[in-house]
Amino acid sequence: xxxxxxxxxLVAQSGxxxxxxxxxxxxxxxxxxxxxCIEEIYGGLNGVQGILxxxxxxxxxxxxxxxxxxxxxxxxxxxTCRYKLRSDADFDRVLEVFKAHNIRYFFYAGGNDSQxxxxxxxxxxxxxxxxxxxxxxxxxxxxxxxxxxxxxxxGSVIKYISTSIREIACDNxxxxxxxxxxxxxxxxxxxxxIAAGATLAKNKDNPGSAPHLIxxxxxxxxxxxxxxxxxxxxxxxxxxxxVVGEGLIDAEGNYVSTDSQTAxxxxxxxxxxxxxxxRGLAEENLSVKARSIKLGMAQRAAVHCASQADSDEAFxxxxxxxxxxxxxxxxxMVILVRGESxxxxxxxALAPLSEIANGVKLLPESWINEDGVSMNYNFTKYALPLIxxxxxxxxxxxxxxxxxxxxxxxxxxxxTYTLET
Amino acid sequence: xxxxxxxxxLVAQSGxxxxxxxxxxxxxxxxxxxxxCIEEIYGGLNGVQGILxxxxxxxxxxxxxxxxxxxxxxxxxxxTCRYKLRSDADFDRVLEVFKAHNIRYFFYAGGNDSQxxxxxxxxxxxxxxxxxxxxxxxxxxxxxxxxxxxxxxxGSVIKYISTSIREIACDNxxxxxxxxxxxxxxxxxxxxxIAAGATLAKNKDNPGSAPHLIxxxxxxxxxxxxxxxxxxxxxxxxxxxxVVGEGLIDAEGNYVSTDSQTAxxxxxxxxxxxxxxxRGLAEENLSVKARSIKLGMAQRAAVHCASQADSDEAFxxxxxxxxxxxxxxxxxMVILVRGESxxxxxxxALAPLSEIANGVKLLPESWINEDGVSMNYNFTKYALPLIxxxxxxxxxxxxxxxxxxxxxxxxxxxxTYTLET
Numbered sequence: 001x002x003x004x005x006x007x008x009x010l011v012a013q014s015g016x017x018x019x020x021x022x023x024x025x026x027x028x029x030x031x032x033x034x035x036x037c038i039e040e041i042y043g044g045l046n047g048v049q050g051i052l053x054x055x056x057x058x059x060x061x062x063x064x065x066x067x068x069x070x071x072x073x074x075x076x077x078x079x080t081c082r083y084k085l086r087s088d089a090d091f092d093r094v095l096e097v098f099k100a101h102n103i104r105y106f107f108y109a110g111g112n113d114s115q116x117x118x119x120x121x122x123x124x125x126x127x128x129x130x131x132x133x134x135x136x137x138x139x140x141x142x143x144x145x146x147x148x149x150x151x152x153x154x155g156s157v158i159k160y161i162s163t164s165i166r167e168i169a170c171d172n173x174x175x176x177x178x179x180x181x182x183x184x185x186x187x188x189x190x191x192x193x194i195a196a197g198a199t200l201a202k203n204k205d206n207p208g209s210a211p212h213l214i215x216x217x218x219x220x221x222x223x224x225x226x227x228x229x230x231x232x233x234x235x236x237x238x239x240x241x242x243v244v245g246e247g248l249i250d251a252e253g254n255y256v257s258t259d260s261q262t263a264x265x266x267x268x269x270x271x272x273x274x275x276x277x278x279r280g281l282a283e284e285n286l287s288v289k290a291r292s293i294k295l296g297m298a299q300r301a302a303v304h305c306a307s308q309a310d311s312d313e314a315f316x317x318x319x320x321x322x323x324x325x326x327x328x329x330x331x332x333m334v335i336l337v338r339g340e341s342x343x344x345x346x347x348x349a350l351a352p353l354s355e356i357a358n359g360v361k362l363l364p365e366s367w368i369n370e371d372g373v374s375m376n377y378n379f380t381k382y383a384l385p386l387i388x389x390x391x392x393x394x395x396x397x398x399x400x401x402x403x404x405x406x407x408x409x410x411x412x413x414x415x416t417y418t419l420e421t
Numbered sequence: 422x423x424x425x426x427x428x429x430x431l432v433a434q435s436g437x438x439x440x441x442x443x444x445x446x447x448x449x450x451x452x453x454x455x456x457x458c459i460e461e462i463y464g465g466l467n468g469v470q471g472i473l474x475x476x477x478x479x480x481x482x483x484x485x486x487x488x489x490x491x492x493x494x495x496x497x498x499x500x501t502c503r504y505k506l507r508s509d510a511d512f513d514r515v516l517e518v519f520k521a522h523n524i525r526y527f528f529y530a531g532g533n534d535s536q537x538x539x540x541x542x543x544x545x546x547x548x549x550x551x552x553x554x555x556x557x558x559x560x561x562x563x564x565x566x567x568x569x570x571x572x573x574x575x576g577s578v579i580k581y582i583s584t585s586i587r588e589i590a591c592d593n594x595x596x597x598x599x600x601x602x603x604x605x606x607x608x609x610x611x612x613x614x615i616a617a618g619a620t621l622a623k624n625k626d627n628p629g630s631a632p633h634l635i636x637x638x639x640x641x642x643x644x645x646x647x648x649x650x651x652x653x654x655x656x657x658x659x660x661x662x663x664v665v666g667e668g669l670i671d672a673e674g675n676y677v678s679t680d681s682q683t684a685x686x687x688x689x690x691x692x693x694x695x696x697x698x699x700r701g702l703a704e705e706n707l708s709v710k711a712r713s714i715k716l717g718m719a720q721r722a723a724v725h726c727a728s729q730a731d732s733d734e735a736f737x738x739x740x741x742x743x744x745x746x747x748x749x750x751x752x753x754m755v756i757l758v759r760g761e762s763x764x765x766x767x768x769x770a771l772a773p774l775s776e777i778a779n780g781v782k783l784l785p786e787s788w789i790n791e792d793g794v795s796m797n798y799n800f801t802k803y804a805l806p807l808i809x810x811x812x813x814x815x816x817x818x819x820x821x822x823x824x825x826x827x828x829x830x831x832x833x834x835x836x837t838y839t840l841e842t
Contacts, residue, residue: 017595074591075588075590075593078595079595079596080595159819163821164719166823167722167723167724170494170495170496171495171721172496174434174496174498174499174501175501182717200820291717291718292717293715293717293719294715294717296589296603301588301589301592302588307819388819390816399587399621399622400584
C-alpha cells in the first residue's frame with residue numbers, strides 16, 4: 001500500500017448517460033465517505049466542461065435519500081458533456097482548478113473518449129509533478145470498451161429492449177392472419193452489441209419467436225439479402241420482427257440510413273433513420289405492411305426496466321475506483337472481470353487508461369450465426385447474466401419518483417475561464 | 422331479471438391490442454364460469470374473421486395459470502382482426518356459426534368499429550328471431566369511445582409514455598449546456614388523448630419540466646407557431662421536449678406527416694412520421710440539435726409499465742359484460758362511470774351499442790390551455806386516477822414471462838367459408 005494521500009476528490013460524468021451511470025456515482029460517493037484521507041467529496045458539473053468553468057458541487061452535503069436515489073435515477077445527475085479538451089490551455093486549466101481545490105483524486109465515468117481525456121489529464125499532472133490519482137469508471141450502453149468483460153449500462157439497455165421486443169411480438173402475434181414487418185431501430189454507433197442483445201427476447205422453446213432478423217454494423221448490409229431474409233421469415237411466421245443497429249453500413253462502408261449526418265465534437269456521425277430505411281425497403285419490395293419503432297434516448301434512460309445486476313455492478317465499479325485510488329493506483333480504469341467458475345461471478349480489476357482510450361471492442365464474429373442475422377449460444381451465454389434482476393423504482397401517485405441533486409456549489413476560487421467554441 | 426337463457430358463450434377481440442385487452446378476456450372467462458346457464462366458454466380467434474371461418478377454441482380447457490396470466494400478458498391472446506363484415510353473406514354466416522355452436526352470449530372487446538359490428542350482429546339476430554345476447558367490452562388505447570368516462574387500455578398507455586418521458590427528461594437534463602429538441606411521437610389517430618396524457622410526466626413542483634409542448638390533432642398545426650413555441654422553451658430551459666400525436670393536422674385538415682398514407686380496411690389512414698417531421702422543422706429553422714423517438718406499437722404492449730387501475734378496470738369490464746348478459750341485457754356495451762364522490766371511484770354501467778358505434782370522443786377544448794400546447798388542471802384531475810398502481814409482471818431469468826393460450830380447437834360443424842378479400 002502506497003503512502004496515504006490526503007486531499008479532496010472530484011467525480012464527474014461524461015458522454016451519453018446510461019440507466020446506471022448514477023449508480024456508479026453513488027458507489028464513488030459512498031466509498032469515498034469511508035476514507036479519512038478524502039476530505040471533501042466534490043462533483044464536477046457537465047464533465048470536464050464544469051471543471052474548466054469551476055462548477056463544482058459538494059456531494060457530501062447531499063441527503064442520504066438523494067445518494068440512495070441515484071441508484072434508480074436515469075440521466076447523468078451531475079450532467080455530462082461531449083466537450084473535448086482541445087488545447088494546452090484547457091489541460092492547464094483543469095490542473096489549475098484541481099490545485100485550487102486540492103483535488104487529489106479524480107474519478108471520471110465515461111466511455112472511450114472520456115477515458116482518453118482522463119488519461120491525458122493524468123499524464124499532464126505527472127509531468128507537472130502534481131500528485132493526482134486518476135481512475136476511470138466504465139460507462140456506456142454501447143459495450144464497446146476494450147479490456148472490460150462488459151460495461152455498466154449495457155445490461156440495462158438490452159433488458160429494456162428485449163422486454164419491449166417480447167411485448168411487441170405479443171402484440172404482433174395477436175394481429176395475426178396478415179403479413180407484417182416490424183422494424184425496431186436501436187442505438188449502437190460502431191458495434192452491434194445492443195442490436196445483438198435483442199436476441200434475449202427470443203423464447204427458447206420457440207425458435208421462430210421474435211426477433212427474427214438482427215442487422216449489425218459488423219455485417220455489411222445487402223439490400224437483396226435483406227429482402228430475401230424478410231420474405232423467408234414472413235412465409236413461415238406471417239410476421240417478421242427486424243432489429244437494426246443505427247450504425248448499419250453497406251459493403252462500401254457507407255451508412256445505409258439517409259438521415260442528415262452531422263458530426264459531434266468527436267467527429268462521430270449522428271445517426272438515425274436505419275429503421276425507417278429498412279421499413280421502407282420491405283414495404284416497397286414485398287408489398288406488405290411495415291412499421292418502424294425508434295426507441296432513441298428512451299432506451300438509455302429506461303430505469304423502470306433496468307437490470308439489477310447491471311445497477312449493482314455499476315455501483316461496485318464506482319466503489320472499486322475509490323478503493324484503487326486510495327491504494328495508490330492511478331491512470332487506470334476499473335474493468336469488470338467474469339469469474340472462471342460455472343455460475344456467473346463479476347469482479348473488478350484495473351486496466352491502463354491508455355489501453356481503453358479510443359479502442360473499440362467489436363462483437364466476436366464467432367458469436368454471429370452464419371446467416372449473419374442472428375446470434376448463437378455463445379452470445380446468449382455472455383449476455384444473459386447481465387440482465388438478471390429488476391431495479392425497483394419507487395412509484396408515487398402513479399409515476400416514478402426520480403431524485404434531483406441539490407447541487408450546493410463550492411466556492412469559486414479562480415478567475416473566469418472562457419471555453420473555446 | 423329476465424328468463425335464464427341456456428347456451429354457450431363466445432368472446433372475441435378486435436382491433437389494435439392494448440396492454441389490458443387480455444385482462445378483459447380474463448374477466449369474461451372468470452365470470453362466465455360462475456353461471457350455470459353458460460355451458461361452453463368459447464373464444465373466437467382473430468375477431469369476426471375467426472367466427473366466419475369457425476376457428477373457435479375452448480377457453481374453459483385452459484389452465485388457471487393461463488387465465489391468471491392473461492392479466493399481465495400484452496397483445497390480443499385470441500388474436501384480433503381489422504376485417505370488416507362486408508356483405509349479407511358475412512352476417513348470415515356469423516349467425517349460422519352461432520347457431521351451429523349454440524352461442525347465446527357474444528362478448529366483443531374492441532373500439533368503435535368493433536362495437537358497430539357487434540351492433541349489426543345483434544340486430545340481425547333479433548330480426549331473424551335467434552335469441553342472442555350481445556355485450557361489447559370497451560377497448561382502445563385511443564380513449565375515444567363516447568358515453569364511457571374512459572376506456573380500458575388508455576391508463577396504461579399514458580402511464581408508460583409519461584414514465585418514458587420523465588426518464589427521457591432526466592437524460593436530456595443531464596446532457597445540459599446545449600440546446601436540444603427531443604420529439605416523441607405517440608399514437609392517436611383522430612383524438613389527442615394519448616398525447617395529452619404525456620402531461621402527467623410533468624413534475625408538479627417544476628412548471629418548466631417536460632413535456633414542454635404537446636401537439637394535438639384537435640389543434641390545427643401552424644409551422645410558424647411551432648417554431649416560436651420551441652424557440653421560447655429553448656431560451657428558458659435549454660431543452661425542449663415535444664410530444665406529438667401521429668394524427669396532427671394543419672389548418673386545411675391535412676395530415677402534416679409526409680409518410681406514405683395507405684388506408685386500412687375501415688378507410689383510416691395509416692399514420693406515422695409526424696415526430697420526424699417536427700424534428701426536421703426544429704433542426705432546419707432553429708439550427709439546434711433535434712432528435713426523435715417513435716414508440717410505435719411498443720406503447721400499446723408495454724405491460725411492464727402498465728397501470729394496475731387500468732388492468733383492474735379492464736377485468737371488471739369483462740366481468741360486467743357477462744353479468745349484464747345473464748341479467749338479460751343485449752345490444753349494449755359496458756361503460757366505465759366515474760363516481761361523484763371526492764375520491765376516484767369507477768363503476769360500470771351500460772350504453773346502447775348504436776351510440777358507441779362510429780362515434781368519436783374528442784378532448785374537451787376546455788382542458789387545453791389557451792397556448793394550445795399544454796393541458797390544464799381539469800385534464801390532470803381526469804387522467805391521474807387512471808395510471809395508479811403498477812402491474813407486477815413476473816420476470817424469470819431476467820425476462821418477463823408472458824403466457825400463451827393452448828387454444829384447443831372446438832370441432833368444426835359447418836362447411837368451409839371463404840372470406841371475401
